[in-house]
Amino acid sequence: MRKILIAGMPGVGKSTLFRAFVEKDISCVNYAGTSVPVSRGKVKIDGVETELIDIPGTYGLTHHYENELVARRILVEEKPDVILQVADTKNLKRMLAFTGQLAEFDIPLVLVLNMVDEADQKGLKVKRHILEEKLATRVVETIATDGVGISALHDAVAKARVPQFPVRFPPALAEAIKVLSELIPAEIPAKNALAALCLSDEESTSEQAMETCRFTGDSFVEAQQKKTRLSFHKPIDRVLSTAREACADRLFADSTYQIPVRTTALIEKIGDLAREPFTGMLILFALLTALYYIVGQFAAGVIVDFMVKDFFGTILGPHVDSVVALIPYAFIREMITGKYGLYPLGLVPSFGLVLPIIVAFYLTFGFIEDSGYFSRLSILLDRLFNKIGLNGKAMLPIILGFSCVSMATIATRVLETKKERFIAIFLLSLGVPCSAKLSVILVVLAHVSIGAFMTVCLTIFSIMIMAGVILSRIMPSETSQFIMEVPPIRIPSIRNVLKQTYRRSMHFVKEATPLFFVGAISLFTLDKVGFLLFLEHAMSPLIKGFLGLPEQFAEALIMGFLRGEAGIAILKQLVDSGAMNTPQLVVALLVTLMSIPCVTNFMLILKDLGAKSAIAIIVTVSTCAILTGGAMNHTLKFFNIVF
Amino acid sequence: MNTVDITAEVLEAIWTFEEVGSCTVDNLKRRLNPEYVLDDALLSELERSGYVTIHNQQIGLTEKGIDNARPIIRRHRLAERLLTDILGMTPEETEESACEYEHVLAPGLTEAICTLLGHPRECPHGSAIPEGECCKRADVSIQSAVKTLSGMEVGDTVRISYIRSDDHVIINKLFSLGISSGKTIKLRQKFPTYVLQIDNSQVALEKNVAGCICGLKI
Numbered sequence: 001m002r003k004i005l006i007a008g009m010p011g012v013g014k015s016t017l018f019r020a021f022v023e024k025d026i027s028c029v030n031y032a033g034t035s036v037p038v039s040r041g042k043v044k045i046d047g048v049e050t051e052l053i054d055i056p057g058t059y060g061l062t063h064h065y066e067n068e069l070v071a072r073r074i075l076v077e078e079k080p081d082v083i084l085q086v087a088d089t090k091n092l093k094r095m096l097a098f099t100g101q102l103a104e105f106d107i108p109l110v111l112v113l114n115m116v117d118e119a120d121q122k123g124l125k126v127k128r129h130i131l132e133e134k135l136a137t138r139v140v141e142t143i144a145t146d147g148v149g150i151s152a153l154h155d156a157v158a159k160a161r162v163p164q165f166p167v168r169f170p171p172a173l174a175e176a177i178k179v180l181s182e183l184i185p186a187e188i189p190a191k192n193a194l195a196a197l198c199l200s201d202e203e204s205t206s207e208q209a210m211e212t213c214r215f216t217g218d219s220f221v222e223a224q225q226k227k228t229r230l231s232f233h234k235p236i237d238r239v240l241s242t243a244r245e246a247c248a249d250r251l252f253a254d255s256t257y258q259i260p261v262r263t264t265a266l267i268e269k270i271g272d273l274a275r276e277p278f279t280g281m282l283i284l285f286a287l288l289t290a291l292y293y294i295v296g297q298f299a300a301g302v303i304v305d306f307m308v309k310d311f312f313g314t315i316l317g318p319h320v321d322s323v324v325a326l327i328p329y330a331f332i333r334e335m336i337t338g339k340y341g342l343y344p345l346g347l348v349p350s351f352g353l354v355l356p357i358i359v360a361f362y363l364t365f366g367f368i369e370d371s372g373y374f375s376r377l378s379i380l381l382d383r384l385f386n387k388i389g390l391n392g393k394a395m396l397p398i399i400l401g402f403s404c405v406s407m408a409t410i411a412t413r414v415l416e417t418k419k420e421r422f423i424a425i426f427l428l429s430l431g432v433p434c435s436a437k438l439s440v441i442l443v444v445l446a447h448v449s450i451g452a453f454m455t456v457c458l459t460i461f462s463i464m465i466m467a468g469v470i471l472s473r474i475m476p477s478e479t480s481q482f483i484m485e486v487p488p489i490r491i492p493s494i495r496n497v498l499k500q501t502y503r504r505s506m507h508f509v510k511e512a513t514p515l516f517f518v519g520a521i522s523l524f525t526l527d528k529v530g531f532l533l534f535l536e537h538a539m540s541p542l543i544k545g546f547l548g549l550p551e552q553f554a555e556a557l558i559m560g561f562l563r564g565e566a567g568i569a570i571l572k573q574l575v576d577s578g579a580m581n582t583p584q585l586v587v588a589l590l591v592t593l594m595s596i597p598c599v600t601n602f603m604l605i606l607k608d609l610g611a612k613s614a615i616a617i618i619v620t621v622s623t624c625a626i627l628t629g630g631a632m633n634h635t636l637k638f639f640n641i642v643f
Numbered sequence: 644m645n646t647v648d649i650t651a652e653v654l655e656a657i658w659t660f661e662e663v664g665s666c667t668v669d670n671l672k673r674r675l676n677p678e679y680v681l682d683d684a685l686l687s688e689l690e691r692s693g694y695v696t697i698h699n700q701q702i703g704l705t706e707k708g709i710d711n712a713r714p715i716i717r718r719h720r721l722a723e724r725l726l727t728d729i730l731g732m733t734p735e736e737t738e739e740s741a742c743e744y745e746h747v748l749a750p751g752l753t754e755a756i757c758t759l760l761g762h763p764r765e766c767p768h769g770s771a772i773p774e775g776e777c778c779k780r781a782d783v784s785i786q787s788a789v790k791t792l793s794g795m796e797v798g799d800t801v802r803i804s805y806i807r808s809d810d811h812v813i814i815n816k817l818f819s820l821g822i823s824s825g826k827t828i829k830l831r832q833k834f835p836t837y838v839l840q841i842d843n844s845q846v847a848l849e850k851n852v853a854g855c856i857c858g859l860k861i
Contacts, residue, residue: 094819275847375847379835379836382847482849482852483848484846485844486844
């Protein structure tokens, strides 16, 4: 079986790439005798069974830290067939110096230029072909968080070569490495790398390398080691890395160019104001208002009305009906256009209701995202995030949650501690509505009072804050420091925004719309066998008694588990048909929004945090949802609030 | 050169060897000859006075030797910091002058320099500076010239002297963003979070991290 090692510095997106790449069998166990977690997974590349190995990031390979020890041992002992070096493109120069170090191991390598979008934001462009030519191996651009470039990576693996890295070590050092490498027994690989490690100033590193090369106790080697160390005033590791950095600098200069960031003095000024406390809040408020009018009023009102009432209703509806009428079986006719049919529950809500709104949302969101605004928001809200056990770095995953909670769950991988990830994922499942959910909420709420809208928003918001504060108190504290590079603020590139919107919308069409149809079929089947009625009766004490909702709410919950927004679309039907009044709608929205995350997200949490944490999150979140809904129901009744 | 000075040089050399491993008589002679005449007679004299112990060519400092070497090392390394941080010399250029300073600085003056520099923990070459009484008291009675970023104002241009942190994750992260000793940065914002301008890029960091960055306002 082929083995691929994913290597790179911390924070370059190795694990995200690993998860985007791997298909099955993920195991994560500590490397023998250490506390370093090593993930392994399997994937078929060009029909070849391949094992992927993911190790924690390392800044180098010579230090005594456990991470680097494990990296060295895997490189030498497990002899991977290919190294995927994941690099943060915007810091390519430093990444290339690491390539130089990896090249010494004589293993074919693919250089993965990850986060090309962020480098692009800084105006850094890589001439990929030149870099490939210079390194004599494959270079692939990716955005691992969005799954971009993964298929190109599949192709590159088979074509990987040992990289050319023309580093010039000082003669005395080059000579010493040559002498030592020639003494290493033939069957041991990576001779140059090991010879350099034998000379390392870190005692534990050189001892380990000496042992691997069976040099321990060899007086000639020890004399060489001593002689070399004494002939340089600086530590040997420093001399080696300086030489590699010089070579990396040349490569970098030859293969990249900088284009000026598109910006103006005014925009830069706004960028500065956006991170100051007072003006920042004003700008945030202005953006939210704009977002509300574009998405909530224009898309959710005007466009959706047209799509649902006119396009799917009066224009397409009669044609569908006449075509369906030709089908001789009543059962099939009902399956398509009946109460739980594919047309009213599958096609219309997904394409008529959700799609137009999320396209509008992705467009607006994309503009703000591409401008570099969100980093300013991280700065602005860092301190507030501290209160809920997170820091400004968590801003992006949470914001992304409004786009797609599953995508955001993946993005929490940028958070450094387990505690932060747990809190962020919990809050995402608890209350952050993804754009699809948000879209239906906006449509549903467009017809009710602003008071009801605010009640739903504020309740969810305060519960999220409370949950964050409680979690940050009860979880053992692991702190990570907020250090973040702030990309320049710039005029958004229309091309980028359109590309991103297209990608995200297609993702929705591919991933989500089938689930609408699955949901419709499930409800149809459950209804036909009579189970739906049974379920509604069984859940009646909870739904009718405690939550004060009509029994059909169970249908929303079933659909909601497949896709949150499909569940809310059912609420819309209930409201439209007069089965639910406004206070009931508020309760129903709270429960559906907060309860179950959709299937995709549940699977992700399971994969990321393990069964124990995943179940803990689901149970807590669902209980929380029911209790909040019940409390809201009784409060509204007690004060006789009808909005 | 009188005996006292040679003693000081020998003790200092042994200290630096012991920081990275152990010290043999050969290494010691190579380091000090021919500038100083280090013969066996002098070594046995030092052993008799209780500064060092010698076993099988291995030479080590005794308690008394350590107590005598510590202030010398401290003065030498503080002098190096003073010359690089305040006077802008490169670490390589400082060596000769630092050797002079280590013999002439009076105890009070040493403390003043240490306070002025903000009680640094490492010399420009990365070796530890032994702690003095003033560090334990964390004196700020003289206005420190080298301050952490929390002591600077928005708009200040700062040359970073050193990063004071034991956490290699923080040091590495800062280094990877181009924040390391010798670099010049501009403080753009302090609240709610610190924002620094370094070359063409901006970096945001929280207060705790800003407190690790020590520099000189220029």
